[in-house]
Amino acid sequence: MVTCFFVSIRSFDVRRLRSADVAALAQAMCDTATIILDLRLNGGGSGSAVVELASLFLPPQTPVLQIRTRQWQMQQEPFIIHTLPEEANLDHALEVELLRQHHWVEYRTKSRNMPIGSDKHGVVLIDKQCYSNGEIFVRCMQEYTSAAIVGNKTAGYVVAADEHDIGKGYKITVPFAEMLSGQGTQLEGVGVQPDIEADFGDLNEEQIIDNLYEMNVLRR
Template identity: 30%
Template sequence: MRQSSRPPRLGAWRRRAATLCLIALCAPAVAAPPAAPAGPRAIVAQVADAIDRNFYDPQRAARLAAQLREEAGAGRYDADTDPRDLATALSRRLRPEDNHFRVEWRDPALAAAAPRGPGPRPSADAADASRRRNYGLRAVETLAGNVGYLDLRELPDLDFDDPADPARRALDAALALLAERDAVIVDLRHNGGGSPASVGYLTSAFTPRGAPIYNRFRARLDGQTRSFDEAPLQWYPQPRLDVPLYVLTSARTGSAAEALAYTLQAARRATVIGEASAGAANPGGEFPLADGYRVFVSTGSPTNPITGGNWEGRGVQPDIATAAAQALDTARLRALERIVAARQDGPAALDARWTLEALRAQAAPAAFAAADYLGEYERLRIEDDNGRLLLRDGRRPPQPLTALQRDLFCLSDDPAVRLRFERGADGRVAALETLRSDGRSSRYRR
């Protein structure tokens, strides 16, 4: 990492060096590696120096650095001669001070042998890793009932100076696919963080331009304290201000992902569903030490203009608390309830209502006697699969059914298709009618 004789420009630090939970180039190297491997006391001293010079709170930085030096002098870390053990011990010691603190060790020989590309290696590596992860976009889809779903696993860095920036193009494509949905769910349950640039940009896709809702950061750079806010350098051009919005969180949700959830929640723009998040609010970067060690130090701290605080230590508290595994189902139910309330008539309203009823039935299926329905209905056939009914239509894959009430079922994978069984005067099932939310229907005699 090249050293700099002057502080980096604030705009560049804001866009890249403030990256949360990703490698960031925010300060010069702490020290050149010595010729011989450094012992635990020397490494602890370097960690203390990095914290003393770069932690966002100078008073806390000086106190913590002094404590580390005192502990090292007393021999607390002398037994940790394996670099992996020392990294673990220091991470465990520092984490209660700030949830972003961590010390890592990487084999210097392997790092030296790795191929180098153009530009600073950590930035090139991080950009390539983000590309291979599709910039965090794991899934974009339309769920039954016209509910949009975005599974976002990281918040990529964005280069607003580059109109062809691939990360921004990926986010824009995802938002375009969600533009016609009647509700949107953003899943951050597996998102450990990323860049504040994405936080601001995604927030602007659902809030009024220029709204005073963005976190303001106090940052320490080379001994100087500066401030910036998370408002995007460029705003999303067509924000959706009224679409119901739900954000899913878990204890895995961290850092910049928490910033997105916290900002939208504080602005009363989104309903947060799931578990309290990790509680890692303060951004920063990795500082290289001797012999393959690195320490992540938080160089900034956010303050939300609405709450006057942040989520460090306590996490983003959900509006609707539920186990992470149940968060998506809960959000889907809430979204469909909103859609049904807003749409009283027409195929869209019927589609949403049928989907809502199907989700409720899947959680608590109606009782039925499978034997009543088994058999041939012209080209259709109803089969029993260990107490579950299957619809078979020729060579097509069988489709499982969900019982809504007596004699009324839907396709489990497509609630917009229902099956109603008709009974004759003798009480036995005599026919099967298929119904679709767009009004189409067909009847098949038994």
């Protein structure tokens, strides 16, 4: 069995993290004792991609993300999303359409058994350049698993917003909905605090693993 499996997740953009990619990760993770997920520099992306990855680690039907517009209180309960057609959701198009239609949506893990099991030791690396749905994924791992969250506090930029070009090279970002963790935690302006503070700088994968052993996050 491989001792550590280290993977960098730089984005939850549907174009870059497809269900086939997550399935390949699941296969690779099966034969390892420890999984290290590097969410540093993660720019965010789609809630559906967060669900794909979170479904490897969390039980079926686990809430991982809520998004609500100003009209959300008109709804008695959220519209539940487990998975979306990837081609229809490029650039979050389908997610935005469903949100504008229902005003309150909740993303939950897929109705399937965790393919890699729950017996793995997990570590999630974070930094101040982990944004948006990257932060949501980190928080759901913190809320529902025993994974150690290691690094620096995330950016705290967790809001659904439209970007408008106003000319002369300037753009403005206008929020249209709030994003909460599966358990309803507000991350906008707050970020995710690590369980263990650490700064890995420009260390490579092997050096980071050595540091995690020295910090007793990993044990030989």
